[in-house]
Amino acid sequence: MPKPIKHPAFARFYTKLAGPGLEKAGLAEHRRRLLTGLSGEVVEVGAGNGLNFPHYPPEVKRLVAVEPEPRLRARAEQQARSAPVPVETANGRAEQLPFADGSFDAAVACLTLCSVADPHAALAEFHRVLRPGGQLRFFEHVQADAPAMRRVQRALDATVWPALMGGCHTGRDTQAAITAPGFTLTTVDQFTFPATRIPSPAATHMLGTAVRPDLGET
Template identity: 55%
Template sequence: MNTVAVHHPIFARLYPAMSAAMDRGGIAEHRHALLEDASGVVVEVGAGDGRNFAHYPAGVSRVLAVEPEPHLRRLASSAAARAPVRVEVADGLAEHLPAGDGSADTVVVSLVLCSVRDQAKALGEIRRVLTSSGQLRFLEHVRADTQGMARLQRVLDATIWPRLAGGCRTGRDTIAAIEGAGFSVDKLERFRFPDARIPTSFHIVGTATPTQA
């Protein structure tokens, strides 16, 4: 159960057109590569309008898609009905996932760790719900690789950007956060999308597994 309301009515209504445009521009290929060999039980955190659902392969037995924003959750439920695999859409926060300990073979985060309220807590929840041999798959935009652009990201994140973009922060060091939460990064690719040096163009895609205590 979602204990803290997440409601971004304007952003939620703009997001489907934005994500469709991003897919046409090339993000769809990264979504497909992220998910093409996923298998077992999947928890997708921050499913948005369900843009990933069409890319899940037959090896996935079930997807629990968690989305806290009401309008996006309704759109995700419609997308789930058209998905090639079984998808259950649920209300919930990344910091309080509605899934049991060790219940997921795979957790997927796609353009969501930028906007969670508490990134460390969300990653702790991801680690909790994964099996010991499970895998985190991520596609995120992150901190820039130059001081000047990273400085601009900090200014945006401290002022107007989160209010305009549904809580998004442009300059989070998400790889450091993943490793700090007890994961080992197995595969990592960095790319720019769009292919320009703007605050939101620095992306990562890859996989990580829980480190063993």
């Protein structure tokens, strides 16, 4: 069994304060955009406290929600009881998923790749557990476009931000990381969220879909 990743202070902060505030600011709508059209068997890695669960469409026949933080996973288990699709929760790390090759039709990463220890290893695992033609759905905050903000992101990521925010990094080049193991990007929408007058190092977000190519494709 993988060793739990414990961030108790962040788990309490996100569940009681940051999470509800972001949902009201429009995060719930982005969750719906992320999950629309999914079907079959799906794995969500870094499921947190299960806020995505109500937005899964009924065509999803099985959802496996992986979350290594025990407090968040316990809340996800509670949320699963009222979810519109069958949900199984599991302890696991993105870099070493406890599933066989080709187990799922889709994988979901929602505000997850910023905080995993090794995003390249995690994406290689997503690629492995997807069936040929399977989709990766992603919604992440990512590297900013402006050079000045990128410098701010690098400074924060090298110092206080990960320690304060549950391992989160503000400036990862997630688009490049997604394509590295062989995914093909099909849709990418980059935008600022939440919309504020004061620039934030965690405001640049990317939402989209990538596909694991079919074995018969060249």
